[in-house]
Amino acid sequence: MTNLLTKFKTDTWVTANWEKFQQLIAEPEFQKAKFYYHNGQLRIEMVPLGHDHACDNTIVIFAISLFCGIKNILIKGLTNCSFRKTGIQECQPDASYYIGENADIVPWGTSVINLETYPPPDLVIEVANTSLADDMGGKRLLYEDLQVKEYWIVDVKNVRIIAFSIADGGSRRITQSQVLAGLEIAVLEEALRRSRQMNQSQVCAWLMAEFQK
Structure with missing residues (x-):
């Protein structure tokens, strides 16, 4: 072609x-x-995914890993992984997580994750620099239908995270994660704001102090 x-x-x-x-x-x-x-x-x-998109993606992924390590929450994080329900749906979110009892449900050696064999991820994250309208619209409907438990949109330009809990075919805004108990969305947003003014290692140190309170 x-x-x-x-x-x-x-x-x-x-x-x-x-x-x-x-x-x-x-x-x-x-x-x-x-x-x-x-x-x-x-x-x-x-x-192309530029500097700002990549930086926010890095901060959020690190924050989740740090929080779960400190709180002893089992996770498996996946970056740009493809999920497929043959003939019906496919997605490739910026980041996704299997959490708790599902953390190790997908074995090594798996390529595209078949959603007829394995459950959908518990948390899906899209980083929106130029794609906010679609992430809020078409992709949100897709993740509702896939029955992920939680969906976050990282709004790069406005330095915010729009988080949704998904259940019964719909979604609602949340300010605290339901799948990562005790994780306040506002803390992640503050980390993103700080990343505009200081080095990532300094943001990581601040996050560690926050999560250990």
């Missing part, structure tokens, strides 16, 4: 069947792309 990038609109939802989706995944032009599929629509994300 030639000039595929000019023929297929990226970074938006496009109507496509599952067969088309599978065909596009295999194309070398999309080797570094992120793919989503939901309700007969496909989204291919090609926008």
Whole structure:
């Protein structure tokens, strides 16, 4: 397939069947792309992930690992991992977590995680620098249908985290994580604000002091 990038609109939802989706995944032009599929629509994300997106992603991932280490909470964190329900849904969130009794449910050697074999992750995180509207809209509906327990959107430009608890096919805003008991969203937001003014190692030291209180 030639000039595929000019023929297929990226970074938006496009109507496509599952067969088309599978065909596009295999194309070398999309080797570094992120793919989503939901309700007969496909989204291919090609926008390069820049400095600000990467920094916030790093801070949030570190904060979760530190919190869980201090609080003795079992987790398995996954970065840009693909989850698939064949013929129905696929997603590749910036970060995702299996927590507690599910922490080690997916074995080593697994490629794309088959959601007909394994449960969905307990927590999914999308970092939004240029994609906030979609993360709040189409992807939120996707994660509701996948029945993840919690969904966070890291709003890079506004330095905030919009967190949702998901249950019964819908979602509601929360200020404290329900899957990581005792973790206040406001603490993570303060860490992001501090990362604009100080080195990441200093932010990590501040987080450690906060989590040990």
